[in-house]
Amino acid sequence: MCAPPMSEIDRLIQLLARLPGLGPRSARRAALHMLKRRETVLQPLARALADAAAAVGPCAICGNIDSRDPCAICADPNRDPALLCVVEDVADLWALERSGGFRGRYHVLGGVLSPVDGIGPNEIGADRLVARAAAAAVAEVILALGFTVGGQTTAHYLVERLAPCGVRISGIAHGVPLGGELHYLDDATLTTAVAARRPLG
Ligand SMILES: [Zn+2]
Numbered sequence: 273m274c275a276p277p278m279s280e281i282d283r284l285i286q287l288l289a290r291l292p293g294l295g296p297r298s299a300r301r302a303a304l305h306m307l308k309r310r311e312t313v314l315q316p317l318a319r320a321l322a323d324a325a326a327a328v329g330p331c332a333i334c335g336n337i338d339s340r341d342p343c344a345i346c347a348d349p350n351r352d353p354a355l356l357c358v359v360e361d362v363a364d365l366w367a368l369e370r371s372g373g374f375r376g377r378y379h380v381l382g383g384v385l386s387p388v389d390g391i392g393p394n395e396i397g398a399d400r401l402v403a404r405a406a407a408a409a410v411a412e413v414i415l416a417l418g419f420t421v422g423g424q425t426t427a428h429y430l431v432e433r434l435a436p437c438g439v440r441i442s443g444i445a446h447g448v449p450l451g452g453e454l455h456y457l458d459d460a461t462l463t464t465a466v467a468a469r470r471p472l473g
Contacts, residue, residue, distance in 0.1 A: 281307070333404075335380030335397070337362050345369075345378060352376045354411040356404060356439075357466070358430065360384050360418060363455040368416065373463030376414075379404060384422035385429055396426065398433055405437045412440040414469055418453045431472045442469040 278286070281303065289299035306314040330336070331343035338344055345351060355376025359365050365378050381396040393399070405413050413434055417423035427443055434441050444465040454462065 334378045335362070335382055336365055336378060350375075353409040355414065356410050356412070357414045357416050358401065359416050359454065360423060360426075361455070364416065364418075364453075367455040367457065367462060368466065371459035371462040371466075373459075374466050381426070384417065384420070384426040386422050393429070393433075398430065401430070402433050402437060405434050405439050410437075410439055412442060413437075414466065415441065415443045415472060416454060416466065417443075420453065427472065441472045443472045444469050 284306075285296070285299045285303045288294055288302050289296045291299075294302065306317065324339075327339040328337055329339075329341060331338055331341050331346055333342045333346045336343040336345060340347065352375050355374075356379055357368065357374055357376055358379045358381065359368065360381055360383065362380055365380055368374050368378075379401050381401070383391050383396050385391055385393070385396060404410065413430075415427045415430055417427050431441055457465070
């Protein structure tokens, strides 16, 4: 016997429950909130989701997520091409942008080295980063990686890989807690961390 088809409401709740920070209980609350506010919440949200699904994708240059490729940051002529800031995740890029303390360009690794999870240099696109860092315009690479084991392992690896590029290599320092992930930091701490970067290689 097949299971009865899932109702639209059940499906909505099940999908919402997969979002970070939402369990089944809060997913039910969110679904009910939307369904009761069809015109002001549900329909605009459905349109925004459809638009995002159709238009948004990764930037081929830096790995940011945007509705244009290259992304708005890569395409912005006012950003300093001499500074390349390496982050683990798009969430970290967004956090640095919110802090407003950095006016260079970014490179999103999409993860950190983790041999047990099968994440090696290929998975984090190390070659792509080295190629970008070797470009004449780049003077400094800032490794803005979290003070986690994976983040620091990755930083050490990238220092070695980037050394032949002849760029200055720095790491963020100040105020980033041990075990800390960048996107949990407040704007002021993050701005100070980038401003107080230290040479690594
Ligand atoms: Zn980009």
